[in-house]
Amino acid sequence: MGDGDIDKHMLQEMDDRIQSIKKAALELQELCGGIQAVYRNADRILASVKMLEINVSDVLDVL
Amino acid sequence: MTKVRGAHVYWNPITETLPRDKLMELQLRKFQKIVAWAYEHSKFHRQLYQDAGVEPGDIKSWDDIRRVPKVEKSMMRQIQRKDPFPYGDMLCVPLERVTEFHQTSGTTGQPVYQADTWQDWEWWSEAWSYIMYAQGFRDTDRIFLPFGYNIFVAYWAGHYGGEKMGCEVVPGGVLDTEARILKMQELRTTALMATPTYVLGMADTARSMGIDPAKDLQVERILCAGEPGASIPATKQRMEEAWGAKVHDHVGATEIGAWAYECTAQPGGLHVNEALFLIELEDIVTGESIAEPGRRGKLIITALDRMGQPCIRFDSKDVTEWAEEPCPCGRTFRVIKGGVVGRADDITKVKGVLLAPSAIEEVVRSFPELGDEFEVEVTKKGDIDAISLKVELRPEAEGQRESVETRLVEQLRLKTNLRYNLQFHDYGTLPRYVLKSKRFKDLRPH
Numbered sequence: 001m002g003d004g005d006i007d008k009h010m011l012q013e014m015d016d017r018i019q020s021i022k023k024a025a026l027e028l029q030e031l032c033g034g035i036q037a038v039y040r041n042a043d044r045i046l047a048s049v050k051m052l053e054i055n056v057s058d059v060l061d062v063l
Numbered sequence: 064m065t066k067v068r069g070a071h072v073y074w075n076p077i078t079e080t081l082p083r084d085k086l087m088e089l090q091l092r093k094f095q096k097i098v099a100w101a102y103e104h105s106k107f108h109r110q111l112y113q114d115a116g117v118e119p120g121d122i123k124s125w126d127d128i129r130r131v132p133k134v135e136k137s138m139m140r141q142i143q144r145k146d147p148f149p150y151g152d153m154l155c156v157p158l159e160r161v162t163e164f165h166q167t168s169g170t171t172g173q174p175v176y177q178a179d180t181w182q183d184w185e186w187w188s189e190a191w192s193y194i195m196y197a198q199g200f201r202d203t204d205r206i207f208l209p210f211g212y213n214i215f216v217a218y219w220a221g222h223y224g225g226e227k228m229g230c231e232v233v234p235g236g237v238l239d240t241e242a243r244i245l246k247m248q249e250l251r252t253t254a255l256m257a258t259p260t261y262v263l264g265m266a267d268t269a270r271s272m273g274i275d276p277a278k279d280l281q282v283e284r285i286l287c288a289g290e291p292g293a294s295i296p297a298t299k300q301r302m303e304e305a306w307g308a309k310v311h312d313h314v315g316a317t318e319i320g321a322w323a324y325e326c327t328a329q330p331g332g333l334h335v336n337e338a339l340f341l342i343e344l345e346d347i348v349t350g351e352s353i354a355e356p357g358r359r360g361k362l363i364i365t366a367l368d369r370m371g372q373p374c375i376r377f378d379s380k381d382v383t384e385w386a387e388e389p390c391p392c393g394r395t396f397r398v399i400k401g402g403v404v405g406r407a408d409d410i411t412k413v414k415g416v417l418l419a420p421s422a423i424e425e426v427v428r429s430f431p432e433l434g435d436e437f438e439v440e441v442t443k444k445g446d447i448d449a450i451s452l453k454v455e456l457r458p459e460a461e462g463q464r465e466s467v468e469t470r471l472v473e474q475l476r477l478k479t480n481l482r483y484n485l486q487f488h489d490y491g492t493l494p495r496y497v498l499k500s501k502r503f504k505d506l507r508p509h
Contacts, residue, residue, distance in 0.1 A: 006067050006077055047182040051189045054339070054368055055075050062088045 008063045015057045022049045072393070074196035078338035079394045086395060087125065090341045093367035095122050098131060101373045104155035107142055108375070128343070129352065133363055133376045136167075139175045139318065150178045156371050165216040167317045177216070177317045180371040184223070186339070187216075187320060191224025193336055194324035197392075198311040199284055200254060202229030207252040207282075209235040209243045209261065216317045217289065221256045230254075240268045247280055255285045259292025259302060260500045263435040266305035277307030285310045290500060291421050294325070294333065294402030297428035301435065314381070314403050319374050320366045323399060328392040332400045341365040342397075343376075344385060347407050356387040356400070361407045380407040382419075411505060413441055414448045416480045420503040423452065426474045432460035432467045436493040436502075443507040451484040458490050 025045040032038035069076035081089065099119035101108035112118065115132045122128060142151035147158045154161075163179035179187065200206070206225050210218040212234065225232040233250060235243045244265060247255070255262070262285055269276045276282065285308050287293035293302070293312035302310045312333060315321030322340045323333040335342045343363040344353040353360040362381045366374040382405045386398035405419040412418070420439065427437045434455035442449050452475070456464055468485060475483055494501075 010067075011077065044181065047180075047185040050182050050368070051185050054186075054189065055078060058093065059077050059081065059085075059089060061092060062085045 008060070011056055011060045011063065014052075015060050018049060018052045018057055021052075022046065025049065069393070074193045075338070079193075079396060081338075081395055083395055086337050090337060090367065091122075091125055091128070094128060094341055094365060095119065097365065097367055097369075097373055097375060098122060100370065101155060101375055105153055105373070107152035108155075108373070110152075128341070128376075131376050133378045134374075135378050136175055136318070140173045143176050149176050150372060153372050154178055155373060156180055161371060164214070165219070165317050166214050168215055175318055178372045179369075183369050183371045184220075186368055187220040188223035188227045190315075190321040190336060190339055191220045192227050193339070194313045194321055195221075195224055195228055195230075195286065197324055197326040197334070197394075198286055198313075199309070199327050200225070200228060200230060200286075204254045204284075205231045205233060205250060205252045206254040206256065207233045207235050207243070207247050207250070209238070209240075209255070209257055209265065212236045216315075218256050220315075220321060221286065221288075240265055241272060244269045244272060244274060244276075244280075247282070248274065251281045253281055253283050255282050255306075255308075257285070257287065258289040258496070258500070259287050259298055260290060260435075260496045262287065262302050262310070263298075263305065264495050266302075267435065276305055280306070282306050282308045284308055286313060287311065288313050288315060288321075291403055291405075292424065292428075294404075295421060295425050295428065297425055301428055312402050316379065318372075319364050319377055319379060320369060322364060322366075323402070325402070326390065326392045326394065328390055330386070330388075330390040330392070330398055332386045332390075332398040333402045334390065334394055334396040334398055337396045339367055341367055344383070347382070353385070356385040359384045359404070362403075381405075382407055382410065409503070411441070413450050413481060418479055418481065422479050423475070424502075426471070426478050427452075427454060429474070430467060430471060432457055432463055433471075434490055434493075436495065438493055439503045441503075441505045441507055448507065449484060450481055451486060453486045453488055453493060455488050455490045455493055 025042045028042040029039055067076060069080060073079040102112055102119050111132050117130050121130065139153065142153060143149055145151045147154050160180045161178040162181045163184050165177045166174040208218050208222055222232050233252060235246060238246060266276050285302060285306060287310060292298040293310050299310050311325040313321060313324040314333060323335050325333050344360040345351060345363060346353060347361050359382055362379045362383060364377050364379050381403040383399040383403050386400040390398050405421050410417055410419050423439055427433055434457055436455055438453040440451045456467065464487060471485065475481065
């Protein structure tokens, strides 16, 4: 396992996955029919997704 | 999995080593977004910006950032305790989105309430993860938190940040100091988070129990906050020697977030977390922007991703200066030299001389013959200011009182340009503090 450089392609790939998770969590909230056990846990996922966006997706915008 | 370069050094090598031009572009974009968000969702911000004749679309460059009005703590006090109760019109989300309540300590007046959503709370622990990773915390650490777990944000975010990083967090809540020390010994905790005052106080208590923290406990790193002590070399040295551990500083505030941290390179200052915050330095008197190193000013801080109750161009009144050299750790985040050296509203004139209380601490703590505690009182007799300094002589230095007094007077005069009424107190009799200390008392009528 060697060290590699961070490049735009790698960030793009990570961002694609981040947006997929976000889409799935939002869809879960739509689908759950108000079941709190689903809605609230999806909400926590979305808060973590925001941190991934801060750390990866937002940076992609300036590269 | 191929690890990227720096993954073992930085919490996020993507942001922490971003070239400065890209970093500034990132900050500008985020600033534009947070201003637009606040304008759309908070009556307070909309009114503030409209009164200043600024709309979010007007911010096109870094120079435009200064067109956005600053927010003072006093403004927050005025709008709070009203609907949406108790936060007032600064709130950008419906009340039901708020999951965390904290308040400021009220050191400078009526406490300010701070609302956070769960996303904001994630953001708090994210900011702390940046801090802790930079200070050598890893998932192998067992952290002891001798903290009251109350309405003050203090180490709550350190607790959650530690969990996020995979550390084992031991909540040392309501235990007294002796019980905390015994628990640390029992669990072989490797890390500690506390105010410098309490770190020194704990070491004192441990020694009185026959426990030498440097030898009998296994603490390797200490994360300090709440007071400037860990950035004051003499105080840092005292703590490191007492515990046989590395001590690192960080700065944060309830209404801002945890915005600066020292790294393991200990460059004599703190990195500003420019991935999460936009930090401006301005002249205390003229308000002129300061970009160059070596000139002191006060900090205006924006939390770029805090959404529930935003912090945009907050006048922190924290005084510092930019450091000259980049840090050898490789982070591109700028460094503030010596951390926060005082507060614009703490720096006071005594006998016509500008005095920062941290300068007194630096002198007192550089005397090994003196205990960790001291107290300063400024009074007025007629038209004349008087300043007294209470110190404790360590029992083993009792025979050196005269020599200590002579050298202390001389050092204080050199470092602060003032002559003090020195009072020696019996060791252990000055007040001890758990959270923020109140060692500087200005008792003059204002």
